[in-house]
Amino acid sequence: MESCSAASTPMTSSMKLDKDEDGQSVDIIAYHGIIRSLLYLIASRQDILFIIGVCGRFQDNPKQSHYVAAKRILKYLKGTQNMRLWYLKDSSFNLISYSDEDYAGCNVDRKSTSGICQFLGDRLVS
Template sequence: MGELSFFLSLQVKLIETRTFISQPKYTAELLKKFGTDTCADAATPMSSSVKLDKDEDGQVVDITTYRGIIGSLLYLTASRPDILFAVGVFGRFQANPNQSYYTAIKRILKYLKGTQDVELWYPKDSSFNIISYSDADYADCKIDRKSTSGTCQFLGDRLVSWYSKKQTSVATSTAEAEYLTAGS
């Protein structure tokens, strides 16, 4: 069958001492599908000043398009953990997407336009020590005051697992929010 080069839209490049995984073709198709292939680039997937809350009075957008963007971006997180947090935040508004959420999620697509060549790098000769990092914000969601937890796990120098999700309970302090993250 030969050497692996593509698998489920993942491009795999095997070089002597390392392996690279990316999805540049899928990213380009995604940008073209949602009409952002000719727009300006964004430096980050999400603005640090954006604080989304319920926008019940905002202009309603096509729910199918919004969910299509979210679903496509979730698939892309297999090789792009840098967009995972932003996709998770904007995915919370799939039930009733409005123009403000749609504009914010388009920023992720603009970020991808400028970073299509980003790859995950897995060196062959690294240790097998397990390292885990976790963090949480404190009551950042304006709607229900819940915190968002995030973790990533490394096997040596290799990123092998990551996630970001809203906590199921409301933390009463930053220490409690961090404790809930570490426990999960």
Template sequence: MVELNLFLDLQVRQLEYGIFINQAKYTRELLKKFGMESFSASTTPMNYSRKLDKDEDVQSVDITTYRGIIDFLLYLTTSRPDIMFIVSVCGRFQANTKQTHYVCAKCILKYLKGTQNVGLWFPKDSSFNLISYSDEDYAGCRINRKSTSGTC
């Protein structure tokens, strides 16, 4: 059999000391599809001080483009847990997309531009100690006051 190199847009590098999985090619295609190749890279996927909500007073944007970005980003989270939370937050606004939501999605794309080669590393000969993190925000959603939790 031949070594696995590419499977469903997952790039797999099998080395003697572990396996590295990323989606750099998919990320480049994503940036090209939405015209973000010439934009400068960002160091974070979203500004911490920005809170997304319904923004009824702000103008609506093309819902098809926004949904396309979110769909591509959701698939990218298979190898990029660092964007999982913000993509899920942006995904909440696919039915009534406003300019602020679109700007946030573009910020994620700018972050991806600077971190295209980030992925998952699975070392071969190491003791496996599972470490789990949890973050909970009681009644933190400004729209419906529901709690938000995340684990990694």
């Protein structure tokens, strides 16, 4: 992965992960290792929280499509190593939050999904 090209997003909008019963099986130990390593990052990298949760659902029987999705997260992290949040001294510190919910929207288990975004001033922080 050191010489791989970076990805601009942790997942694509067309990516629909499901059980993929007919997909090719992958090394479960390697897949667990990637997911476990990524779980440590979600405290400080909220931008990958959703996709890591999705990939984590398939740890009992990972397929090639799940492995490709996990590797895309690693490619995204490679491209965002130097990203930081900058706050100007005179910037606003008003906290604004938005939330969205999708009732039973998951194709795999019909679970609901939800998300939030929070702005501190005009900067997205979560």
